[in-house]
Amino acid sequence: MPMGRTSNARERLIESASELWHSRSYADVGVNEICEHAGARKGSFYHFFSSKQDLALAVIDSFWSQAKVRLLDPALDSAGPLEKLVKLLDGEYEVQRSFKDSTGSMFGCPFGNLAVEMSTQDEVLRRRLTELFYELAEHVERILDDAVAAGEIPAQDTRATAIAIEAYVEGMLLFAKTANDPELIKDLAPGVLRLAGASPQFAEQLVGAPQA
Amino acid sequence: MPMGRTSNARERLIESASELWHSRSYADVGVNEICEHAGARKGSFYHFFSSKQDLALAVIDSFWSQAKVRLLDPALDSAGPLEKLVKLLDGEYEVQRSFKDSTGSMFGCPFGNLAVEMSTQDEVLRRRLTELFYELAEHVERILDDAVAAGEIPAQDTRATAIAIEAYVEGMLLFAKTANDPELIKDLAPGVLRLAGASPQFAEQLVGAPQA
Numbered sequence: 001m002p003m004g005r006t007s008n009a010r011e012r013l014i015e016s017a018s019e020l021w022h023s024r025s026y027a028d029v030g031v032n033e034i035c036e037h038a039g040a041r042k043g044s045f046y047h048f049f050s051s052k053q054d055l056a057l058a059v060i061d062s063f064w065s066q067a068k069v070r071l072l073d074p075a076l077d078s079a080g081p082l083e084k085l086v087k088l089l090d091g092e093y094e095v096q097r098s099f100k101d102s103t104g105s106m107f108g109c110p111f112g113n114l115a116v117e118m119s120t121q122d123e124v125l126r127r128r129l130t131e132l133f134y135e136l137a138e139h140v141e142r143i144l145d146d147a148v149a150a151g152e153i154p155a156q157d158t159r160a161t162a163i164a165i166e167a168y169v170e171g172m173l174l175f176a177k178t179a180n181d182p183e184l185i186k187d188l189a190p191g192v193l194r195l196a197g198a199s200p201q202f203a204e205q206l207v208g209a210p211q212a
Numbered sequence: 213m214p215m216g217r218t219s220n221a222r223e224r225l226i227e228s229a230s231e232l233w234h235s236r237s238y239a240d241v242g243v244n245e246i247c248e249h250a251g252a253r254k255g256s257f258y259h260f261f262s263s264k265q266d267l268a269l270a271v272i273d274s275f276w277s278q279a280k281v282r283l284l285d286p287a288l289d290s291a292g293p294l295e296k297l298v299k300l301l302d303g304e305y306e307v308q309r310s311f312k313d314s315t316g317s318m319f320g321c322p323f324g325n326l327a328v329e330m331s332t333q334d335e336v337l338r339r340r341l342t343e344l345f346y347e348l349a350e351h352v353e354r355i356l357d358d359a360v361a362a363g364e365i366p367a368q369d370t371r372a373t374a375i376a377i378e379a380y381v382e383g384m385l386l387f388a389k390t391a392n393d394p395e396l397i398k399d400l401a402p403g404v405l406r407l408a409g410a411s412p413q414f415a416e417q418l419v420g421a422p423q424a
Contacts, residue, residue: 024333025239025330027239027329113328116325116389116390129390160402167384168376168380170383171382174379175379179342191407194407200409
């Protein structure tokens with residue numbers, strides 16, 4: 001991790017790389033183009049980052065910080081556990097749709113995109129993304145534990161279910177990105193509720209509930 | 213689709229591109245390297261393919277033909293519908309594990325990999341991969357229709373369930389590729405059976421059944 005002081009240029013480099021990589025691919029956008037897009041000199045780049053990979057780690061952290069803000073949104077607190085999960089997924093749909101509306105393309109998951117492209121080619125990025133997938137699964141696992149405690153779903157291996165739900169959502173994002181159609185992820189709740197082992201009765205009740 | 217006569221060189225180019233792209237990424241391997249790997253001259257390449265994209269379409273068709281052989285394997289005919297699905301997924305695990313054993317890396321799904329990397333950058337590949345995901349979902353849908361008819365699962369929107377199952381499997385492949393651990397996809401049956409709405413009793417019976 002780069003520990004240089006934060007400056008406007010460092011933030012701009014991270015933002016430019018996030019935008020360019022997310023909309024195209026890691027291989028397709030190099031350091032020169034990122035510097036140009038950020039209005040930063042190459043010397044400035046290497047003041048903050050030792051390499052493209054080093055910048056990628058900072059970009060991953062930046063996307064992850066944004067994701068955590070959503071995961072920990074206090075506005076979700078009033079919802080029941082599984083309802084919270086459904087609202088989080090509705091939020092993901094809104095994000096993807098806004099990208100599609102403004103650029104014409106659905107970009108998918110920045111972590112999944114980088115993981116698929118780079119896992120066989122960059123061991124440092126692969127390991128960081130693996131950690132992050134497990135960390136995200138832990139958030140889902142805690143929500144599922146709450147759902148078990150609230151009697152919404154039967155007792156189960158909530159860790160395995162959390163990973164299954166994460167995979168399902170990643171796969172739907174992949175599918176919707178390929179079809180370039182965010183509407184395919186508009187209603188992820190039924191699949192998530194089935195994976196969580198919710199009864200059809202509870203699922204109907206929840207999906208019929210007002211959405212945030 | 214290239215319609216030039218089939219020759220050993222054409223097959224070798226497709227095989228080399230399949231191997232190199234699957235193990236690394238589309239952007240990382242260019243026409244020169246593919247020609248070198250295949251022992252083919254560049255003139256030979258352009259006799260068979262008009263571009264890298266044109267070769268990619270042939271590679272997609274080649275992977276898809278191999279997948280269909282597995283989907284239509286007559287050895288699966290004796291199994292019940294959902295058991296057939298579980299056996300297909302067991303086969304996918306074996307394929308991924310053999311790549312890991314022989315190369316040290318798990319490569320994931322060739323269609324998912326290309327779709328994630330190229331969907332925002334190549335409209336022709338994106339459209340072909342979208343068609344293919346829907347075609348694969350149709351195979352799963354037919355199995356689910358059989359499962360409904362056999363009373364294994366309740367009547368439902370089998371098309372939506374097929375897409376959910378395909379997404380779940382793609383997502384688990386993505387996750388296992390990132391973790392570089394094929395054991396993560398060793399047991400996809402419980403998630404698939406939950407998505408299909410199978411009763412816990414039926415799922416237990418099926419997962420306990422001897423595996424092919």
